[in-house]
Amino acid sequence: GAGVSQSPSNKVTEKGKDVELRCDPISGHTALYWYRQRLGQGLEFLIYFQGNxxxxxxxxxxxxxxxxxxxxxxxxxxxxxxxxxxxxxxxCASSFSVFSTYEQYFGPGTRLTVT
Amino acid sequence: AQTVTQSQPEMSVQEAETVTLSCTYDTSENNYYLFWYKQPPSRQMILVIRQEAYKQQNATENRFSVNFQKAAKSFSLKISDSQLGDTAMYFCASTLQGAQKLVFGQGTRLTINP
Incomplete structure (x- = not known):
């Protein structure tokens, strides 16, 4: 089946503008996570959703x-x-549930460049 | 708070050799999970192997195995018979039991040379 998809793949924007990044999780996955990865760094947790x-x-x-x-x-x-x-x-990542026994599946990411 | 530290920014080995990536972590909890993720140039994070802290036996997945030393809070990844396709960034990560977010280390860039 389809994995986690994200759009756009790359986004260049001017300082001061607003941007929207989209994530489509795997169907049936109730948990969804956002992480940020700065250049040369590990991932930083931003937010997660679990159902309602x-x-x-x-x-x-x-x-x-x-x-x-x-x-x-x-x-x-x-x-x-x-x-x-x-x-x-x-x-973006999704998993069957938030319980840590379930694997998080990651999307390919959106590279955001602010000029 | 949980922290994860990877002290090797870069490593390079020849194809077919064995390589070990180091990871240490800090937590005051007793129940947690540890992971190694691979990130190739495509940016897709791929789970390589996981270890439950309550299990004493080291996890193994084909050519990938871990050396989990709970008392020392060490979690190293061994890649045997390394292949060109193993070239990637490798991230060590942890999460508490019942928690949701993964805490990542800074990563190790591994290059397998032909």
């Missing part, structure tokens, strides 16, 4: 970052008033 429960937003770096998910489907990560420090690869 309130999301865990503890990793969002500022109030310019927000994310939505409708039910168990597509999620969008929005960055408002982008800054050069937001340049990174944004990775």
């Amino acid at each position: 429960s309130a999301p865990d937003k503890s990793g969002l770096p500022s109030d310019r970052f927000s994310a939505e998910r409708t039910g168990e489907s597509v999620s969008t990560l929005t960055i408002q008033r982008t800054q050069q420090e937001d340049s990174a690869v944004y990775l």
